[in-house]
Amino acid sequence: MKLFEHHQVRSVTQAIRLLERYGGRAKLNAGGTDLLGLLKADVLPEYPEAVIDIKPIRNLKKIKLEKGLLKIGALVKLADLAESSLMRSQYPILAEAALRIGSPQLRNVATIGGNLCQDVRCWYYRYPCHIGGPILCLRKGGNTCPAVRGDHRYHAIMGGKGCMAVCPSDLATALSVYDAQVVISGPDGERNVLIMDFYYPLGYALQKNEMVKEVFLPPIPQSSKQKFIKFTLRKPIDFALVSVACLLGFKGDEVADARIALGAISPSPIRAYGAEKRLIGSPINETIVHEVAEIALRDTKPLSGNGYKVNIAKTLIKRVLADLRFNQKVDR
């Protein structure tokens, strides 16, 4: 690791002030689980001059219900999300997504804010700088994306605009289903961004002097069924190759509310609105399930070497729907 200045802040205002002072040459440190790796391998296009430790900010560590809105502070740990009984009963997708991330050690320090703002896992981007120097790419000041012609087995199958790295955050996928909003604080106050709009082709909807303060989730429909499936190569520790989050509300046998989000297939989490529409008003049967999976993946444009992700995504959608239907029957 190289030398940097280190600051500790106790409030969002202090953090913003410092961010302004360094004009983009400072990095926030929440749990550090992503940041430290990036600094050690010297991955960032520019090595930060300063690291701002935001851990001491007290009021970002709570999960609370306010006027029907669930507010999750940016410093809430993944372990807390996974274990909170409120989460597990009302927002089981978010709890399950948190539980499937990394290992217990990571979940005990990693925060939701850091999870949403973590850097992409693209192996060209993450190439350790000390050995041969960085691999230049669009995200690192280069002109092309080497992944497109290189090995992109884990890269995006849709939505790539130049950079084909997928959104690595499982929490973003989970939050998409809940139509969550990210509350961003900056020098001029706060603004909200829908989670699906939080990811830009080469970064986030954050200015250099802004940070994520919290995330809020609107109330979920009564008695909905929810499920999150994450496909990985190994049992623990891996990032998603594809993930699916699904929330269904039923009226009798018929689907009254449907939300399907797909993760790790695009630079941002994807809501399969077309597929959701198709589901509403019908019972779940094999034909529908098949059709919905096709619709959800209709707009994919896989690269030469990652078409298999389309098949896996379709399978996950079918399974998540079959599973929710089954559970619905059992429940009644």
Added chain:
Amino acid sequence: MNGKDDFKIIGKPIPRHDAWEKAFGLTTYAADFSLPDMLHGKVLRSKYPSAKILSIDTTKAKRLKGVQAVLTAKDVPRNESVTRFGQTHTVGGGFEGLYRVLADNKVHFLGEAVALVAADTEEIALKALDLIKVEYEPIPGVFDPIEAMNPNAPQVQEGRSNIITHYEVVRGDVEKGFSEADVVVENTYRVQFVDHAYMEPESGVAWIDENGVITIRVSTQVIEHFRGIADVLNLPHNRVRVIGTYVGGGFGGKEDITVEAFLALLTYKTGRPVKLTYTREESILSHSKRHPYVMEYKTGAKKDGRLIALKARLVSDAGAYVYLSPWVLLYSMVDAPGPYRIPHVRVDGYTVLTNNTFTSANRGFGAPQVCFAYESQMDELARRLQMDPAEIRKINYLEKGEALATGQVLNHLVALKETTDQVLQVLGEKPLSKGKIRIGRGIASGMTSYGRMIFLHDTSRSHVSIEMDGSVTIRTGVQDIGGGQASSLCQIASEVLGVPLDHIKIYIADTALTPFAGTTTATRQLYMSGNATLIAAQEVRKTLIQKAARMMDLDPERLNLVDREVVDQGGSGKNLPLTEVIKACASDGLPLYHVALFKAPFRTLTQFERIEGDVFPDFTFGTHGVVVAVDEETGKVQVLKIVSCFDVGRAINRLSVEGQIEGGAIYGMGYALTEEVILKEGITLTPSFSEYLLPTSMDLPELETLLIESGDGVGPFGSKGVGEPSVCSVAPAIANAIYDAVGIRINELPLTPERILKALRKEENDENPLSRHR
């Protein structure tokens, strides 16, 4: 001391003497050791996989405060030498590879060492690396071994063909063989680069001792690289001392020189102690890998399942430096037909330079690669002949007294029928498939040599002495890499001398103080140093027994050493405390020690292309059986169970043997399913454990380990080696189980969801409905 039941210590599941120490974190591994005034070393590595070095400017780096040395090739007294990998005998014939310490006018792979820095702190050393200016001129490279064989391909190492070696094994007349075959199966198999992925990366500390000797305390499988390191410095061999630490995993990756020469140079130039530990990324990017192979196999059999002909062509990717590639290929050549009786054989093998990371030893050393091919072929033949996979193997397994295709006669038991039967029995009935999750079972057998190739003229020495109080000291240059190497030697001495284990102390791995025991590689240490220790202990025993016989006035034949006493087994009821006998020996000036030299069989090689006759001292045979669950819709494979059965000759320490075999099963499972060092145009895309996917503890299947103890090995007490053999046939067993589950055969490792899905889709589109689900 002959019947198995007579053993007191041998064969018992005894926790190793170093186990608690390691469990409590007390073992001082290489990187745990520091000295006052110590500097920190770092290596500048090449930016390109293939480039000319136009200039290197170190002025700025040297001027940085806290930097004590910046070295490039011109600072190395002897930058190029021939490495013998710890052997003292020169084989010739291109068998020894070039060792270049630092790149001089060209870089040949990405990550090649270009310059060295020693500085007061690691941070300063890193900063200094940034300040070294290297001007490169990238030149075309070649990254595929098949392309590299083309005479017009870019030349990787100046002045030499990319084809390092061509070997052939010929028996009978293959064309005639195929003309007599009723069925012929032809496939091309590919296996990938893999990393050793030891927990402990390459590391060491060097200093100059009070006598001016360059001393290097290092994590290595081969302390005898001290000669090569002395050559690099142009110093007499006895001016360099290597002390081997307990090693946090070797798997062949610490068989070549790692940090030693860099450390020696930095210490020599600065006069101060230096520590150098590779980062994980550095270890994966710039140190050796397992050889990828392309293997074309054509196998012919008669209707009744008898094999009749095999034609194979092997091409291995040596990466940018020769290192152990010819040796590894030679192993593959001998093992290529598998443990089968095939009258007509022709195998051609090539190992080829490319601008990829260099490849060298990795647990199994060329055996697992070909096993994947020959065992997949066996299942394909079984399918074509509608035979049971176990049945066709049993018809063809070699037996004691028969010869390999090279002509080497197997003088010891081949227990493959037994290992296969036992595996099948324990595998039991196949569980039922559920929906899209299909269950499959597969087996595969393998052969792997233990002990080095006999034309290396391998030797080992061990010094055993008994102290006045009856405690025993062993001194031997064995490197303990976590396989229980040191512990097993203690058990041998304990058994022979009738002294309890806690009265035995072993000193290992010090070129200045312990007799040379050779490398901890090639599954040779128990065989070689076990035998040396056995002989040494037996000589000490002889002295003691003879003296005791005179003291007791009894026939020496009647006496035994049991629990620190000389016991008359003839029924007189007389015994004598061992210390009495020792005292008497000492008074008489009798030697209470012995240094034994154990020699493997020797042979001198005169013909380097056609591999004929004896190559190895002996082989270990075994079978793996696995149960897998394949998700037909995602292509994901989960291994549910691995049953391993090996004829281990004799288990010296049952716990260690089972540990080796279980570890081997998982090592093989990672090779089969998830592990791959992905290189694209010479760039490693998997430089850390977030991309390089090792099986985790949660991915472990149910493991069953069965031992056959034939007593027919060439190691001490009839033991055989298991360290490497335990990996050999796991991958093909998994591939065969996948076939059993979903009716597709993948000829390329690793067996990823991507490949399986692709093959399943191809099958779906296939018109032949019979081709799926037998």
